[in-house]
Amino acid sequence: MRLSESVVVGSPPRVVWSYLADLDNYGRFMSGITRWDADGEATSGIGARRRMLIKVGSAEVGGLIEMVEWDEPNDLAWSSVTGIDQRGRFRLRPVGNGSTRVELRYQYGVAGGGLTGWLSERVSAPSISKDLRLSLQQLKRLVESERQERVAAAAEAERAEA
Amino acid sequence: MASAPKPVSDVSTNGHHAATNGGAPKISDRAPLDGLAESVGRATGEAVRIGQGLLGKAAGNAARSLAKRLQADLDDRDPDYIRENLPLSWLMATIWYRAEVRNLKNVPEDGAVLLVGNHTGGNMSPETIFFTLAFSTYFGVERRFHQLAHNLVLASPLGPFLRRFGTVAASHENALAALDAGAAVLVFPGGDWEVHRPSWQSSKIDFGGRRGFVRLALEKDVPIVPVVTIGGQETALWLDRGAWLAKLLRLDRTARLKVLPILIAPPWGLTIGDFLPRIPLPAKMTSDVLPAIHLREQFGEEPDIDEVYEHVTGVMQEALDGLAAERRYPVIG
Numbered sequence: 001m002r003l004s005e006s007v008v009v010g011s012p013p014r015v016v017w018s019y020l021a022d023l024d025n026y027g028r029f030m031s032g033i034t035r036w037d038a039d040g041e042a043t044s045g046i047g048a049r050r051r052m053l054i055k056v057g058s059a060e061v062g063g064l065i066e067m068v069e070w071d072e073p074n075d076l077a078w079s080s081v082t083g084i085d086q087r088g089r090f091r092l093r094p095v096g097n098g099s100t101r102v103e104l105r106y107q108y109g110v111a112g113g114g115l116t117g118w119l120s121e122r123v124s125a126p127s128i129s130k131d132l133r134l135s136l137q138q139l140k141r142l143v144e145s146e147r148q149e150r151v152a153a154a155a156e157a158e159r160a161e162a
Numbered sequence: 163m164a165s166a167p168k169p170v171s172d173v174s175t176n177g178h179h180a181a182t183n184g185g186a187p188k189i190s191d192r193a194p195l196d197g198l199a200e201s202v203g204r205a206t207g208e209a210v211r212i213g214q215g216l217l218g219k220a221a222g223n224a225a226r227s228l229a230k231r232l233q234a235d236l237d238d239r240d241p242d243y244i245r246e247n248l249p250l251s252w253l254m255a256t257i258w259y260r261a262e263v264r265n266l267k268n269v270p271e272d273g274a275v276l277l278v279g280n281h282t283g284g285n286m287s288p289e290t291i292f293f294t295l296a297f298s299t300y301f302g303v304e305r306r307f308h309q310l311a312h313n314l315v316l317a318s319p320l321g322p323f324l325r326r327f328g329t330v331a332a333s334h335e336n337a338l339a340a341l342d343a344g345a346a347v348l349v350f351p352g353g354d355w356e357v358h359r360p361s362w363q364s365s366k367i368d369f370g371g372r373r374g375f376v377r378l379a380l381e382k383d384v385p386i387v388p389v390v391t392i393g394g395q396e397t398a399l400w401l402d403r404g405a406w407l408a409k410l411l412r413l414d415r416t417a418r419l420k421v422l423p424i425l426i427a428p429p430w431g432l433t434i435g436d437f438l439p440r441i442p443l444p445a446k447m448t449s450d451v452l453p454a455i456h457l458r459e460q461f462g463e464e465p466d467i468d469e470v471y472e473h474v475t476g477v478m479q480e481a482l483d484g485l486a487a488e489r490r491y492p493v494i495g
Contacts, residue, residue, distance in 0.1 A: 035267075057256030058292055059248075059299040060266070082302050110252075111245040120249040123256065 001121040003129050006103040007136040011147045013092045013100045017073035019143050020090055023048060029142055031134035032127075034060050046070045049081070054131065056124050062086075085109040102139065104132050236343055239328035241303040247327075248295060248303075255292035259393070260495070261447040263296035268451045272305075274341045274384045275454070278375050280367050280478060281350035281357040282394025284423065284436045285315065288447055289391040293348065294327060296449075306345035310337060312354060313418060334374060341382045348389070351375045357394075358403050358423035358436065364395035365486035367479045369471075376457075376470045385454040388478045392485040393447035396493050398427035398440065407434070446495025448485055452477060 009016050019025055021044055027036040035053035042048040046067050053062040063083015069075055077089040091103040106128065110117045255261040269275060282289055290309055297307050309324075310332035316324060328345075330336045332353065340347045350356065355370040367390075379386050404422035413419040425433050427440040455474065457465050489495055 053300065057252060058259070058261040058263070059252055059255070059296050061299045063302055082304065083299070110249045111242075114249075116247075116249040116253060120252050123253065 001109065001125055002105070002107045003125060003132060004103060004105045005129065005132040005136055006101055007140050008095060009100045009102055009140045010098070010144050011100060012098050013073040013094050015147055016092055016100045016102060016139075016143055017076075019139070019146070020076055020092075021070075021072070023050060023067075025142075026050075029135055029138040030054075030131075031138065032056070032131035035062070039064060044070075050078075054128075056127055085111070102136060104136055106132055235325075236306075236308065236328075236330065236340060236345070238325040239306070239308065240326040243326045244294075244298055244303045244328070248298060251291050251295040252299075254288075255295055255447075258442075258444045259288055259292060259447040260444075261288070261292040261296075261449070263293060263449045263451065265451040266296060266300045268453050269297075269301070269346065269387055270385060270454055274344050274382065275346045275387055276337075276341070276375060276379045276382075276384050277346060277348040277387050277389050277451075278474060278478075279348060279350050279389040279449075280369075280391060280482065281352045282364070282391050283397050283442065284357055284394075284400065284425065284427075286397065286440070286442055287357060288394055288397060288442060289449060290329075290348075292447060293389065293391075293449055297346070301346075306340075306343060307348070308340040308345045309348040310350070334378065337378050338382065341378070341384055349375050349378075354419065354421050355403070355405075358400055358421045358425075359395065360402060361395045361398075361400045365392060365482050367475050367482055369475060373467055373471045376465075376467045376474070379457055380465060380467075380470075383458065385456045386474060387454045388452040388474055388481070389449055390452065390478050390481045390485060391447065391449040392482060392489065393445045393495065396445035397442035398425050398436075400425045404434065443493050445493045446489075448488070448495070450481055450485060452481055 023036075023038070023044055027033060030036070032054045033052065034055050035051060037051045039049040039051045040047075044067075046069070048067045049064060051062075051064050053060040061084050063086075064081040065078045065086065065088075066081050067076070068079045069077035069089070073092055075089060075091055077087065080086045086106070086108040088107075089103075089105040091105065093101045093103075095101045108121070108128075110120055269277070279289065279293070281287060290311075294307070294309065297305075301307075306328070308328045308330055311324065311329045313331050315321070316329065316331050330340065332349070337347055337349065351369040351372040351374065352367075353370075353372070355372075356368045359366065359368055375386070400423055402424045404424050405420060407424075408414050408419050408422040411422065413422060422434060423436050425436060427433055427436075428443070429441055430438060433440070455477075457470060461470055461473075
């Protein structure tokens with residue numbers, strides 16, 4: 001099952017990237033996440049691992065994931081090591097006016113296939129889509145409010161100097 | 163104990179001759195038709211012996227098959243099989259029972275642990291399905307997880323399926339073996355007594371005084387993690403455990419059955435025994451995993467078994483009361 005949601009964030013790609021590249025932030029904006037723990041030495045970049053779980057229906061599903069693509073400030077992708085088969089990607093593209101279109105793609109599959117696998121992928125899709133949408137909205141809010149705080153702080157500093 | 167029945171062949175030969183002749187027959191004493199009668203008798207005896215042989219073989223095979231099903235072969239657990247069958251469990255848990263398992267984080271991250279649950283929902287016991295699902299998705303199918311079940315459950319047609327999910331027959335030895343293997347082991351001390359309690363006792367912890375789980379945890383020095391569940395007793399209407407009926411039919415001695423429940427359940431209506439497959443009502447099920455209890459840390463080097471039992475059932479009752487208070491309507495939750 002492949003799902004995709006997007007949002008336009010009123011900040012340039014480098015600002016959005018700096019927020020996404022700090023993996024500790026994911027617990028703050030990813031909706032439905034019930035666990036997001038570092039696993040291993042690497043905290044960012046290719047090879048960084050997280051033990052993650054997301055609530056879907058009656059279960060918390062997920063497993064160990066690893067960052068497999070780290071193309072600053074354009075693409076960040078992860079893939080599952082254990083647990084359900086999954087692959088996620090943040091795709092950042094400038095859209096003018098200093099804004100960024102952030103696309104979150106999420107691909108997952110349950111083991112075994114068959115009718116029950118096919119059914120459970122489809123039954124779970126609306127809830128996961130909703131979580132992806134909420135995650136992007138929260139990301140937008142957090143990045144923009146952080147930017148506003150920085151701009152306000154800079155303006156305050158300028159005023160103080162003057 | 164009842165005496166073993168006398169074999170049919172012994173009765174037909176020895177009984178007949180002893181009664182008529184008063185000893186072993188001699189050929190010269192016999193009437194002309196005795197030869198024919200003897201031939202028929204021999205043929206009949208042979209047929210009986212063949213029949214007995216076939217029956218004995220079939221019974222022997224059945225007994226061996228049953229014994230094999232009840233053996234604790236921990237290696238029967240198959241993580242790949244579990245992984246492939248989780249979608250079915252997930253669909254049942256999510257759509258039918260709207261099941262929810264809270265606070266799995268209270269289970270220690272690794273090592274052997276004894277999960278002690280209250281048993282609900284009769285022989286279909288939905289919590290075993292969705293708790294196994296929740297545990298397997300939370301910790302991964304790689305973490306060893308076994309559940310102890312009544313012999314009858316493993317002897318049922320579902321037995322082979324359950325064994326691959328890690329279910330083993332409920333016995334002290336099997337639990338020890340599983341804990342020795344570093345597994346998380348789920349036990350239901352209340353067993354058939356608790357699982358068939360009347361529906362209006364849904365929010366009551368009733369282990370029937372069974373304290374074996376405390377001895378087990380102490381023997382292996384593993385933490386106890388209580389798991390309370392509500393909703394299972396609403397998947398049918400249990401009227402009575404039928405303990406008196408089980409005793410009357412001597413099932414308590416012959417099949418380790420302390421109860422023979424009387425319930426109303428679709429599609430059968432009034433049912434006795436809960437042996438037939440039935441359609442469980444889609445009751446909202448909720449489980450809560452409580453903080454781990456480290457017995458020697460909390461109760462000293464030589465804990466009093468009764469004290470531990472009272473403590474564990476006490477905290478479980480308190481948590482179950484909380485879950486019961488959240489429910490507004492039967493079945494709907």
